[in-house]
Each structure stands twice: as C-alpha cells, then as structure tokens.
Amino acid sequence: MIVDLTTFSESTEKYFRFTGEIDQSEMKFLDREIKFDETIEYEAEFFVLDDGYIEMLLKLDMAYTEPCDRCLKDTENIQNIQLSGRLIEGTEEDHYEEGMENLVFYQNDKFDLGEYIKTQIMISLPMKTICDEDCKGLCSGCGTNLNDSTCNCIEHTIDPRLLDLQKFFPKE
Ligand SMILES: [Zn+2]
Ligand SMILES: [Zn+2]
Structure with a gap:
C-alpha cells in the first residue's frame, strides 16, 4: 500500500x-x-x-x-x-x-x-510470550510440564524467578 x-x-x-x-x-x-x-x-x-x-x-x-x-x-x-x-x-x-x-x-x-x-x-511485539506470570515452565531435566505435574528431578525445584534473584547474592 x-x-x-x-x-x-x-x-x-x-x-x-x-x-x-x-x-x-x-x-x-x-x-x-x-x-x-x-x-x-x-x-x-x-x-x-x-x-x-x-x-x-x-x-x-x-x-x-x-x-x-x-x-x-x-x-x-x-x-x-x-x-x-x-x-x-x-x-x-x-x-x-x-x-x-x-x-x-x-x-x-x-x-x-x-x-x-x-x-x-x-x-x-513483546520479546516473549508467557502464558501466565506464574508459569512454572518445563523441567530442564525431563521436560515435564511443571504446571500440570511434578517430576523427580532436582534442577526444577528452583523457581525460575528465584534463579534471577540468585544473581544478586554472592556465591559462597
Ligand atoms: Zn507457560
Ligand atoms: Zn524433571
């Protein structure tokens, strides 16, 4: 046009x-x-x-x-x-x-x-689409959708939002 x-x-x-x-x-x-x-x-x-x-x-x-x-x-x-x-x-x-x-x-x-x-x-357009602010995402270990169920991996026990916060704390 x-x-x-x-x-x-x-x-x-x-x-x-x-x-x-x-x-x-x-x-x-x-x-x-x-x-x-x-x-x-x-x-x-x-x-x-x-x-x-x-x-x-x-x-x-x-x-x-x-x-x-x-x-x-x-x-x-x-x-x-x-x-x-x-x-x-x-x-x-x-x-x-x-x-x-x-x-x-x-x-x-x-x-x-x-x-x-x-x-x-x-x-x-926003950089990303998020289905819900609280979306827990997929387990990085086994791929389970953590909104629907849980799995036995350890990695996912850290909330992705807390992962961001971790940056602010010095590593021991
Ligand atoms: Zn989602
Ligand atoms: Zn898992």
Whole structure:
C-alpha cells in the first residue's frame, strides 16, 4: 500500500483516512512461531497541517498465537497499537541528528504505508510470550510440564524467578 503524497498537496482536503488489512503471510519472524489468528487490520489517518507538514495517526489491531516461552503452550496475545508521527522526506540517515522519535520517512512523494506497518508490528511485539506470570515452565531435566505435574528431578525445584534473584547474592 503506497500512499502518493502529491494527492494530499494537490487537494484542498486536510484529512485523509485509509483502512485495510496486512497479509500476515508477508510477516516473517526469525526464530519465532507466531501465527496471526485473523488478518491484521489497520487504520491510518493523515492530517495536513497549516505549515504543510503531514501528521499520521496509525492504529493496528491484531491477535496472534505463540508458544509460551517457558512451557510451550500455545498462548493468544492481543495487541492494539497506536502510533503517531510526522511525515518527513528522506531516510533515517538524513535526519539522524533531529532524533528519530515520531518521524515517519518517505521518498519522492511516496510513502510506503504497508512496509511501515510491517516494520512497526515487528518492533512493537513483546520479546516473549508467557502464558501466565506464574508459569512454572518445563523441567530442564525431563521436560515435564511443571504446571500440570511434578517430576523427580532436582534442577526444577528452583523457581525460575528465584534463579534471577540468585544473581544478586554472592556465591559462597
Ligand atoms: Zn507457560
Ligand atoms: Zn524433571
């Protein structure tokens, strides 16, 4: 989905709105088994300001399933993302010094909304999926799901959250 920005500047309208869906098969996640439950819907609103700048407000709704990082159970995540930014001609490198916060780049009066959305989805997804804050995970010894049952290994008796805490105590 490419937005031709000349249609904005040639129009007397100050507001433009696009809605659509992103084809999830185009989304590639290295090392992650993410499945989108439905299509990813977007709404992009463009506001032409009096000084000629264009502000964009983007809303994304998506639901996806990914195995829990601890116990591998398929877990559904719902993400509603809202972003806003000012469109600016050039690339990230051109505007490095201005700080990239809230800048949305385009070249030659064309803004690739589809690419932008795909990148934002990648950036916005949490690093991990956890089925439950208290998920006990799988036993590192025998693979038993410790949420459902126990096993006779010793390793798993340390709560993963306590393992993190251990770092703060000097080893004797
Ligand atoms: Zn889990
Ligand atoms: Zn075990």
